[in-house]
Amino acid sequence: MSPDFGGFGAGGSNGSSGGSLRDYWTDGSVARLCATLSELTGVRIELRDERGIVLDPDQDAEFFGGRVEPIDSSATVFPVRIGGDNGTVIGSVVVGSDEQSGSGSPSGIGVQSGVLIQRLGELIATMAKEMCNDVSELRVRVKEIEVLYRLNALLVAGGRVTETLKLTLDSALDALNLEAGAIMLLPEDSEGLSRMDLEDELERSASVGLSKEWLSSPLPLSEGREIDRASLDGKVITIQDLHTDDRILASDQVVDEGLKSFIGAGMVFGGRPIGVIRLYSRTERVFTGAECRLIRSIGQSAAMAVEQARLIKMKARERRTQRSLKIAATVQKRMMPDRLPTVANLDIAARFRPSYQIAGDFYDVFEVRDKIGIMLGDVVGKGIVAGLLMSAVRATLRAYAELSDDLSKVMERTNEAIHRDTTVAEFATIWYGVFDPEINELSWVTAGHEPAVLLTRDEDGKWSYEMFRGEGLVAGVQDGEEYVMERMVLEPGQVVIVYTDGMMDAVDFNGERFGRPRLIKAMLDSLEENPDADAEWITERIFWHLRQFRGLQKQADDETLVVMRAR
Helix, strand or coil, X not given: CCCCCCCCCCCCCCHHHCCCHHHHCCCCHHHHHHHHHHHHHCCCEEEEXXXXXXXXCCCCXXXXXXXXXXXXXXXXXXXXXXXCCCCEEEEEEEECCHHHHCCCCXXXXXXXXXXHHHHHHHHHHHHHHHHHHHHHHHHHHHHHHHHHHHHHHHHHHCCCHHHHHHHHHHHHHHHHCCCEEEEEECCCCCCCCCCCCCCCCCEEEEEECCCHHHXXXXXXXXXXXXXXXHHHCCCCEEECCCCCCCCEXXXXXXXXXXXXXXXXXXXXXXXXXXXXXXXXXXXXXXXXXXXXXXHXXXXXXXXXXXXXXXXXXXXXXXXXXXXXXXXXXXXXXXXCCCCCCXXXXXXXXXXXXXXXXXXXXXXXXXXXXXXXXXXXXXXXXXXHHHHHHHHHHHHHHHHHHCCCCCHHHHHHHHHHHHHHHCCCCCCEEEEEEEEECCCCEXXXXXXXXXXXXXXXXXXXXXXXXXXXXXXXXXXXXXXXCCCCCEEEECCCCCXXXXXXXXXXXXXXXXXXXXXXXXXXXXXHHHHHHCCCCCHHHHHHHHHHHHHHHHCCCCCCCCEEEEEEEEC
């Protein structure tokens, strides 16, 4: 008997599920061997299928040929099993006794020869079993290659998750000749099964041959979800009889659903659980080692394909998000002044370096009733939330600035608006000043912001600094907060620098912060190097010192700086 890989046999069931000896029939060589030995020994030796029908060596198995003859009680039957010693009987080799020869042992067969013939019959049955098992396993391997090819093709093509799971389930049921099954997925961010009593932790993503009642049942398949947990640990679980297995919950529902045997495996990728495959047979089945390897391979490939599909979906979503962020960053950038206004008696420069596409820092320089308003702020957090809050704070303060010259009132109303429209975790630090070019007066008010720095050169050309700490809580935390406006007349050559805390939060490769002392030293060194420098040059030089300190280390926070120099 030589293997036939052109199909799954004339009997209609594939080799992986046992079925009939006819499923492995090709040229009838084993039946012919039995017939030849019968002629030589005078003892009838027959090859029979699972129904006991004698297989004629010259009959094509496709047409179910053979003789229906009863087996004599004195004959010895050697079963041919598929799937191991406890596997399914697919046929037998029947060795008759001397009396069955009808000639009283014409060949003179003695006791010793009779034992030899019995041994020959057993060897033929063993040979047939091994050949059938080899064919069965090879057919499963061929089927496995076909299934994995389809899954890998879907993996390369980047199919959707639903398509991947449908193909996986259909292929697994077809390969194992099963009637029902389902694939259940864990949530994308899950690290495994946490609950033990309910099924709703898993999401049914594909199913075949199962009723709505079965699929909607809140009970897990097994007590304590033992089967699912074992599957996700890498084991293949097989159950020959679901009706008698002590682990199964709702056994009455199993009977009503018409399920008999079970095989299941986990879908695990990179050590992370993705889901489980559950397959059912409506007739009792003993699953072979080859079938267990097949479903494990299907589960692994399906897990990879699902992760690939999720990754493609996530990347597409990320691209859309990045496009939206890019647009939002462009809009936010337009909120910053493209060109600073020319101011009599005051030179102004500003620099803004966001750490993310959407920043929480902001600055603004704008005309307000023949004066110049200068605004600098830093809202809590980073990213989209901070960017939205920044836009609201800037618009609110600028709107109130148009209504009053009293900077204290402007900040108080801004604080009330932010407090009313935000949560307790959303707030902003703000420095807001107004310069009057008629009298060179700078007025300012602070809401929890970093102190402004005033730099002055004495008669000997030595630069010194003074810090102006404002009074007032950060905006948005407490309603009714009072803010104090301060004034100062700027002398020609004096420099006022306002900044956000990101300027001090820069770190070097040793993890050391730039800090306020280094920032002030950078200001002083820049002016010592070029005492008559304009505001733009001073701004660039301070950022140069910051870059020298940080090197190639990643920017930790938004960095914003406004430099004002009296002319």
